[in-house]
Amino acid sequence: MDAPALWQRYQDWLYYHQGLDFYLDVSRMRFDHAFVEAMRPKFEKAFQDMEALERGAIANPDENRMVGHYWLRDPDIAPTPELRQDILTVLEKIESFTTKVHSGDIHPPGSSKFTDILSIGIGGSALGPEFVADALAPNVPPLAIHFIDNTDPAGIDATIAKLQDRLANTLVLIISKSGGTPETRNGMIEAKKAYESQKLDFAAHAVAITGEDSNLEQLAKSEGWLATFPMYDWVGGRTSEMSAVGLLPAALQGIDIRQMLAGAKEMDSATRIHNLHENPAALLALSWYFSGNGQGEKDMVVLPYKDSLLLFSRYLQQLVMESLGKEKDLDGNTVHQGIAVYGNKGSTDQHAYVQQLREGVPNFFVTFIEVLRDREGHSPQVEAGVTSGDYLSGLLQGTRKALYDNQRDSITVTIPQVNPRTVGALIALYDRAVGLYASLVNINAYHQPGVEAGKKAASAILDLQKRVIQVLQDQGEPMSLSQLAQKAGATDQIEAIYKILRHLHTNQRGVVLEGKLGEPSSLKVSAV
Numbered sequence: 001m002d003a004p005a006l007w008q009r010y011q012d013w014l015y016y017h018q019g020l021d022f023y024l025d026v027s028r029m030r031f032d033h034a035f036v037e038a039m040r041p042k043f044e045k046a047f048q049d050m051e052a053l054e055r056g057a058i059a060n061p062d063e064n065r066m067v068g069h070y071w072l073r074d075p076d077i078a079p080t081p082e083l084r085q086d087i088l089t090v091l092e093k094i095e096s097f098t099t100k101v102h103s104g105d106i107h108p109p110g111s112s113k114f115t116d117i118l119s120i121g122i123g124g125s126a127l128g129p130e131f132v133a134d135a136l137a138p139n140v141p142p143l144a145i146h147f148i149d150n151t152d153p154a155g156i157d158a159t160i161a162k163l164q165d166r167l168a169n170t171l172v173l174i175i176s177k178s179g180g181t182p183e184t185r186n187g188m189i190e191a192k193k194a195y196e197s198q199k200l201d202f203a204a205h206a207v208a209i210t211g212e213d214s215n216l217e218q219l220a221k222s223e224g225w226l227a228t229f230p231m232y233d234w235v236g237g238r239t240s241e242m243s244a245v246g247l248l249p250a251a252l253q254g255i256d257i258r259q260m261l262a263g264a265k266e267m268d269s270a271t272r273i274h275n276l277h278e279n280p281a282a283l284l285a286l287s288w289y290f291s292g293n294g295q296g297e298k299d300m301v302v303l304p305y306k307d308s309l310l311l312f313s314r315y316l317q318q319l320v321m322e323s324l325g326k327e328k329d330l331d332g333n334t335v336h337q338g339i340a341v342y343g344n345k346g347s348t349d350q351h352a353y354v355q356q357l358r359e360g361v362p363n364f365f366v367t368f369i370e371v372l373r374d375r376e377g378h379s380p381q382v383e384a385g386v387t388s389g390d391y392l393s394g395l396l397q398g399t400r401k402a403l404y405d406n407q408r409d410s411i412t413v414t415i416p417q418v419n420p421r422t423v424g425a426l427i428a429l430y431d432r433a434v435g436l437y438a439s440l441v442n443i444n445a446y447h448q449p450g451v452e453a454g455k456k457a458a459s460a461i462l463d464l465q466k467r468v469i470q471v472l473q474d475q476g477e478p479m480s481l482s483q484l485a486q487k488a489g490a491t492d493q494i495e496a497i498y499k500i501l502r503h504l505h506t507n508q509r510g511v512v513l514e515g516k517l518g519e520p521s522s523l524k525v526s527a528v
């Protein structure tokens with residue numbers, strides 16, 4: 001396509017939302033008129049599916065649940081007055097709790113104010129709060145946030161060490177919808193021990209955000225924690241940023257959550273429109289479908305050209321991959337759907353892997369996220385008439401062109417600046433694009449059956465570890481791995497036993513391995 005034709009295509013497809021000052025450009029996705037026409041009936045169905053979902057249909061049939069994250073931004077569209085009231089009540093509770101924490105009305109036992117937050121959660125109970133904190137927390141927030149989002153002991157130590165001197169003034173948020181995720185429970189137990197080691201009352205510092213009647217809620221109530229906030233079964237973890245999961249930590253950091261909700265609500269209205277051309281989420285879903293042939297054949301590389309949006313790619317990775325990565329479609333056919341998502345930020349990544357994007361395997365499309373406002377205040381010149389921000393902007397345009405010239409497609413999302421409204425709008429845009437795309441490819445975007453397999457296998461390994469330790473303790477003599485496996489009744493799991501023992505041995509957990517470590521059959525194992 002020559003330059004005038006490309007400029008015309010750009011103008012024909014440019015989407016602009018006046019209220020949000022938001023642009024979407026899909027002109028560098030090479031779909032043609034025939035493709036768009038062929039997709040129209042599929043989109044009509046997708047629009048209707050989304051309408052039914054918003055009206056309260058069981059859009060997550062496998063878990064027999066409604067899908068209501070859109071109601072959080074506009075409680076008036078909740079399907080019943082009770083649900084509407086629940087949403088409003090929680091929002092008021094978040095705001096009044098936050099006001100009291102900021103004023104010192106709610107304070108830790110030994111001092112006048114909380115200064116820090118330790119947020120413990122994983123997956124959808126971490127990625128949204130982490131992204132929003134990075135994107136929006138003021139430089140000097142009323143409370144500074146820290147995260148434990150794994151069961152890595154060294155990672156837990158590093159976070160607790162940073163907080164050691166301020167633990168007495170740290171508010172701990174335990175976030176888990178199910179209230180039973182082991183990584184989160186482990187983080188909580190370790191945090192509790194850190195409090196106890198300083199003779200601090202953990203309960204007086206702890207807040208739970210969790211589903212009704214979960215183990216975590218029961219624990220919080222029985223121990224008299226500072227507060228609990230509910231999570232509803234109709235909000236999925238990966239779409240929970242606008243529930244208490246995301247709003248409470250954001251509000252405590254001084255982020256304007258009403259603006260986040262307003263931006264999301266505005267984008268929700270814009271993405272409800274039954275018209276491909278006028279609906280930015282539909283344009284995204286159309287582009288994804290085109291690029292990957294409706295089968296995820298190409299990866300989505302997300303490149304925000306703004307440091308504060310770095311974690312957006314990681315946030316989207318869960319939203320897109322956990323929602324769309326499914327073995328079966330809604331009719332039970334095996335389809336192995338999904339779109340792989342990765343990315344960090346531009347221009348930094350241009351000095352890392354963009355070489356491959358330009359010249360290597362053409363198995364991706366890029367989404368550039370452009371932010372028009374460079375910074376607050378004046379920019380110095382780095383060359384005559386040129387600022388650092390001009391460079392960032394030029395590098396984005398240059399990469400987009402260099403990729404397009406080499407048959408690599410891209411989408412560009414443009415926002416005026418990073419603020420609570422635009423971040424809310426971005427989250428809402430992708431919520432809807434994922435929902436529409438799921439309808440196009442006929443899958444349930446709101447469950448995650450595949451995650452269970454790894455959890456079950458991990459719990460079987462921990463059971464095996466207990467059995468193996470018991471056998472070792474009962475047995476006085478050193479044994480070979482195969483003898484041990486036989487006595488534990490697990491001859492088919494000798495490799496797992498070897499790995500368990502190697503880990504216990506390294507951590508001096510009462511197991512000694514003798515022999516050549518790289519030759520498992522030479523090893524003798526005993527308890528000490």
Ligand SMILES: O=P(O)(O)OC[C@H]1O[C@H](O)[C@H](O)[C@@H](O)[C@@H]1O
Pocket residue numbers: 122123124125175176177178179180181184237238322448451
């Ligand atoms: O909030 P939780 O119940 O602790 O769940 C935390 C995360 O873990 C699960 O395994 C799911 O795959 C995620 O969708 C979820 O967000």
